[in-house]
Amino acid sequence: MENEIKSHYSYTEVINWLEQKGIELYGNHFKIMETDYPIVYKLIAYFLKDEPTCFQYGINLNQDLILRGGLPVAVRYKNYKL
Template structure:
């Protein structure tokens, strides 16, 4: 960690805890590589709501996280571990975008409502991490094609503005690929509601 950053948290100890949690969840091969520490420090600062460190990393605690990086760099597993680190009031669940697209084929447009405004019988939308944005495909429901995740993200933006409910995303798409797949409007909304934390493009596949 940058020596100039002052914090009352022991980040080295937290990384050891993350490794232990990773081993518990994923097996003995799980390890946090030192080259990934800059990314992990930012995520720890964000999910522990360490305001001083977030300020120095230029992370906005009101926004969600967009964690991007090449396939196999560990985005999904680290977000799954962060669920256990974050305080109760900021808990979130991780939902693969592919699963959402399959639900859409089965249940149609109510799925967009379910993952944006909340289920019809629930009062409050939830904080969600949409995992692997870009792996789902445009799907048809009764012959109507729909870019399901684009619709959900536009609705999540409205929820973020109205209620400050956050959204997190993992993806291996670049900003320009996001724009191509989801349109300029979605990319613009994502920029407004997410902090970008990116693994280096050369990060090796850990699988």
């Protein structure tokens, strides 16, 4: 999927870094599954504020992000301007 992303960031390197941090924090069993890459790429683009990639994915950087998991819990990320 990364070959579709036109960005100056290396999303493969970011995913590798995230996996290494996950292993450090949670142990050797931590792995980002390849099937999860599409959503992880979108999250990376949002948090890096990578405008061209967000445009490709239809992500509006001026809106807040709400993450919701399998449990009835939601996390809201406020998009503050620094």
